[in-house]
Amino acid sequence: MLLTQFIHTAFSNIKGRMPDDCWAVRRNAHNHGELDEETVLYYDGDVTLAELNLDNPLGTSVNPENSPMPADSILLIFIDGNLKVEGLIGNENDDGATGLIVTGDVTAGNVVVGGQELYIAGSIRVNELFWGNYNHGSLNVKGDLGAAVIAATEEYDISTGGKMVSKRTLLQFSGSDDDWGFMDAEELEKIFTSECINDDPDGDHATLWREDVLRLLRSGKSVIKPEGLDVRPPNIPFIFPTRELSVENIFRLSDLSLISLEQGERNLGCYEFRKGATAFRVSQYVQKGARNPWRKIYVEHEPDIAIALSVDLQREKRSFWQILTGKRAETHWELTQRMRLPGDRKRDWRVMDEAAPAEIKSIRDAAWTTLLEAASTFDYARKLISPSDVRSMLALPVAEPYDNFYTDHNGFWARDLFVAFRQDGFISDGEREDSLVRVSKEARAANGETVTEHFFFILQRQADGSECVVIEYMPDQEREGERFALSYLGGRKLDVAHRIFRLARRKLLMANNELLEGEPPDEDDEFALAHWRKKGYLRDEN
Numbered sequence: 001m002l003l004t005q006f007i008h009t010a011f012s013n014i015k016g017r018m019p020d021d022c023w024a025v026r027r028n029a030h031n032h033g034e035l036d037e038e039t040v041l042y043y044d045g046d047v048t049l050a051e052l053n054l055d056n057p058l059g060t061s062v063n064p065e066n067s068p069m070p071a072d073s074i075l076l077i078f079i080d081g082n083l084k085v086e087g088l089i090g091n092e093n094d095d096g097a098t099g100l101i102v103t104g105d106v107t108a109g110n111v112v113v114g115g116q117e118l119y120i121a122g123s124i125r126v127n128e129l130f131w132g133n134y135n136h137g138s139l140n141v142k143g144d145l146g147a148a149v150i151a152a153t154e155e156y157d158i159s160t161g162g163k164m165v166s167k168r169t170l171l172q173f174s175g176s177d178d179d180w181g182f183m184d185a186e187e188l189e190k191i192f193t194s195e196c197i198n199d200d201p202d203g204d205h206a207t208l209w210r211e212d213v214l215r216l217l218r219s220g221k222s223v224i225k226p227e228g229l230d231v232r233p234p235n236i237p238f239i240f241p242t243r244e245l246s247v248e249n250i251f252r253l254s255d256l257s258l259i260s261l262e263q264g265e266r267n268l269g270c271y272e273f274r275k276g277a278t279a280f281r282v283s284q285y286v287q288k289g290a291r292n293p294w295r296k297i298y299v300e301h302e303p304d305i306a307i308a309l310s311v312d313l314q315r316e317k318r319s320f321w322q323i324l325t326g327k328r329a330e331t332h333w334e335l336t337q338r339m340r341l342p343g344d345r346k347r348d349w350r351v352m353d354e355a356a357p358a359e360i361k362s363i364r365d366a367a368w369t370t371l372l373e374a375a376s377t378f379d380y381a382r383k384l385i386s387p388s389d390v391r392s393m394l395a396l397p398v399a400e401p402y403d404n405f406y407t408d409h410n411g412f413w414a415r416d417l418f419v420a421f422r423q424d425g426f427i428s429d430g431e432r433e434d435s436l437v438r439v440s441k442e443a444r445a446a447n448g449e450t451v452t453e454h455f456f457f458i459l460q461r462q463a464d465g466s467e468c469v470v471i472e473y474m475p476d477q478e479r480e481g482e483r484f485a486l487s488y489l490g491g492r493k494l495d496v497a498h499r500i501f502r503l504a505r506r507k508l509l510m511a512n513n514e515l516l517e518g519e520p521p522d523e524d525d526e527f528a529l530a531h532w533r534k535k536g537y538l539r540d541e542n
Helices: 011-017 023-030 185-191 210-218 247-253 320-325 358-381 387-394 492-516 526-535
Strands: 007-010 039-044 047-049 074-080 083-090 099-102 106-113 117-120 124-126 129-133 138-141 149-153 157-160 168-171 267-275 278-285 294-301 305-315 331-340 411-414 417-422 436-444 450-461 467-474
Touching: 007 011, 011 023, 011 039, 011 074, 023 099, 023 117, 083 099, 083 210, 106 117, 106 210, 124 129, 129 138, 129 210, 149 157, 185 492, 247 294, 247 305, 247 331, 247 358, 267 358, 278 358, 294 358, 305 358, 331 358, 387 417, 387 436, 387 450, 387 467, 387 492, 411 492, 417 492, 436 492, 450 492, 467 492
Parallel strands: 039 074, 047 083, 074 099, 083 106, 099 117, 106 124, 106 129, 117 138, 129 149, 138 157, 149 168
Antiparallel strands: 007 039, 267 278, 278 294, 294 305, 305 331, 411 417, 417 436, 436 450, 450 467
16 A cells, blocks of 8 residues: 555544544644644555655655655644554654554554654554654554564653563663663664664763664664574673582682682681572681681571581591601591581581481582582673773772762762762771772662662772772662672673673763863862862863
8 A cells, every 4th residue: 555545634624533632632722723734644444554754754755854844744644443564664853753643553564763643542563673762752552562672762752551562672761771871882782783873982872873774674674683682691601610519619619819818817818799598608718727728618598507618638647657657648628518507506517418407408509509600600700891990990080089988079970870989098997998989870679669779890809819890789779788799699780780880981981071171070079179170180260
């Protein structure tokens, strides 16, 4: 079917058949017949089209992209039935384009719109991409909205009466992990073909080239990478030869490259984290009089059950002949398993053997699996962010005055991210604390409330002398007790944290450049203004 087969009529002749709550009817009533003489393309019945160009529905406009009004002065297309579009429903001019009202259902290959209302009284199903852009447009669908990817940018409004179903939903200001406002080119390239990604270095975040998206779709190409639609945790390489509870694996778990350096006469270092109801600690320390370090794993399940796995160097008893000849006793590493059960005192440890309760052995086995996966995740996570990147952020002129982490003098808003700093050499309660960058943003909690979530990027010295960035996450700043060690726990949130770090670095560099051009990030921070003036970054009039 062609649109030339539609009835051309004035809005006043057909408005009585349109839904009362659509934009055009409401606007016309509010402005006393303002749209009565506008042209409407009308069809009574089901419609199938190869493509629907809302810039230029009839293909007669000479220069549709520069038209201040819809290309052919067609206010909207009104279909009293179902609409099937085999290819694209789209328009380039998202400041003003032809609207669409359908009283039934809509199916389409792709939808790229903006600058009008799409009113669907039924449901809309899109095979690949639904993308609405700019606050001059909206989708009002009374039923369901379904697409492989649903995206809304620049305050485009989506209203559904049913379900929104997609593999990836990229909505600006949604507060989700897929909030479009917190996308960068690296993340978008997982979902979209690279030639349609706009990574403007002066922009807050990456977006898509609308013209290229439309060009590719009209040429019959897809802009979506199917492999990027399944949201999965990162693929973590397993660093252990087996999953067996063994001396060799405990040595690998407690390797100096995995444990953080601790100051102490005997402590070499440790790492610890919590997963659900279970707390874990892996450590190396030297017992008094011993030459070789003792390696210990401590697992506490709730407050009443604890398991300790340790590896000690044991000397075998020398034979008479060995004593006579002065030969040293042979040694071997021995694995010891102990447990503490409900009702036991803190110091009461029992030997854990095959006669141990099945529940305790089950807790041990689950904890052991968690430890192997956590150590593998840490080995992966420590390579995500270079310590030099964190140090360079801390050293920026814009960050210099923010040197008191536990006060209001700890950071500032860099666009829509709050970036706080704990500078090198920071001392709290007489103890030196690790340097870090903390990035905060608004998020939507599971109960629908808006919360502030924190991502911590901590510079940590390892027991082998290396340095790495440890990543932690707090989902709600009002609940300080809930802080998760993403470097050990992994999951998709680890990928999100890495992306947030990249965005924070980008926005921090932008804020630093603006400072050096005379525009400070926060003109109310007098202490920071004084510092920047003293250093010559700002002139006195600023």
